[in-house]
Amino acid sequence: MERIPILRMGNFLLVTIQVDMHDKLAMTLQDDLTKAIADFDSRGVLIDISTLEIVDSFIGRMLANIAAMSRVLDAETVLVGMQPAVAITLVELGMSLPGVRTALNVESGMELLQESVGSFHMSMNDGSAET
Amino acid sequence: MAVQKHEVVPIESSSDIVLIRQKVRGWATELRFTLVDQTKMITAASELARNTLEHGGGGKVLFEAISNGTRNGLRLTFEDQGPGIPDIEQALRDGFTTKNGLGLGLSGSRRLVNEFEIASKVGAGTKIVVTRWK
């Protein structure tokens, strides 16, 4: 079954959504991500939607859910690269994704994650074995 | 109102929703819609197709390229023989605060299109016609 690949980058997970997802694929991604956060003890999730041309209420809710679930698992989520036309349409639809942090691109998104998460781990790193 | 081109697409599964999004993209591109207008129309179609599938139990959508003399437009008619909507006013009023998925797609889609008509009869089905002009 097709799945959207999840990349692990140290403490963070990176997901790039490029395809026009059908509902099942979106739900699978949601499940896969929450599982991965738990499995790898990730502290942050970066979702790159810079090539996603359509975000309807279903996808919007999925993104909000991922952010909420991650937070429960002690991970931050940052959504990056939303296209202007998509942003305009989402707002018109009535979705503003209040619980989701955003950034312009992967680079700024990573910076954001480092800021909110990195410092915590720097203070935890006292030279003992990596958890 | 002249209809230049028309096509009927069934809505039976969630992959049909993806297909319909792609089709709307194609039709909207041919009609030379701007990127934002295309995105709005595709998103509205996605919402309504999903409603037809999940609340209507499946149905179909009619694509029509229309012209009213001076402007060209895309008209989509979503039809199902499902349970119907008991209180249309309320369905249209509900925003994203309700858990009832029905309201979300309808009120949102209405804002994304230029013309929106809805007819529904409990026990018989629902018909929604949306139009976006170039």
Next chain:
Amino acid sequence: MTRLPEIIQKYESEILADWMKEQLAAVRRRDLMNDVELREQCTALLRELARATVGGGVDTNSPAFETIRKMLSDISASRARQGFTPTETAVFVFSLKQPLVTRIRKEIGNDTVALFDELWNSNLLIDKLGLFTSEAYVKSREQIIARQQEEMLELSTPVVKLWDGILALPLIGTLDSARTQVVMESLLNAIVATNSRVAIIDITGVPTVDTLVAQHLLKTITAARLMGAECIISGVRPQIAQTIVHLGINLSDIITKSKLADAFALALQRSGRTVVKAGLQEQKPNANGQLVEENASRGVKG
């Protein structure tokens, strides 16, 4: 059945000559009229008219007249663009009446019933074609106006880059729905193009802010936030502040500043920069870690 086709064909060159004469007399802008081109247009139209009236009679809506309708639309559109008046454009068709009528009389002459029929036919035909031409002219004028409006809209929504990653959008004049859409799009596209994290929307030049305008602004700001950029509204005058409160508009999530300068300072701060005064001797560590004196760089650090 009308005899127009044969009449037109028989007297083609004479009708053409008279028709050209009538037109040149009616049009004031001789410089806009190219004789050679005009003759070509008229000849083509006359021949097509002869063809069309065979199949379609005088029903200008019939398929037989499709080619003529297209020809007239094109001619009208080009005349509209060139600057001919509506009358000059309509005269193109109406001036065909006299030459045509003259030849009809010559050909049918004494048969009063047939003469009347044919005169009426030609009258009807030319009137319909003339009206069609006028309609087409008006349509193209409207298209030109619409396009010019669009261009004006684009010109009046300049997005300015204040600094690396900081944009400013000075809004001037009233914000209506159409204008705001264009403005919204320009700003959001500029944010992506320049990779800007902060956008300052200055409303000093906006006379009034009503609920609708506020809604549009809020939508723009929400969209920008979804994309990863932050908006600051500046230029909020006391009267506007009052209006906003009176209308019960909730701007609690948005940063507003009364002066553009303050907004800029805030924007710099939020993008991790500081402004350093020029000419100070500053001690900075060099590559070897030794502290050396050097002139502090002027301007903005970061």
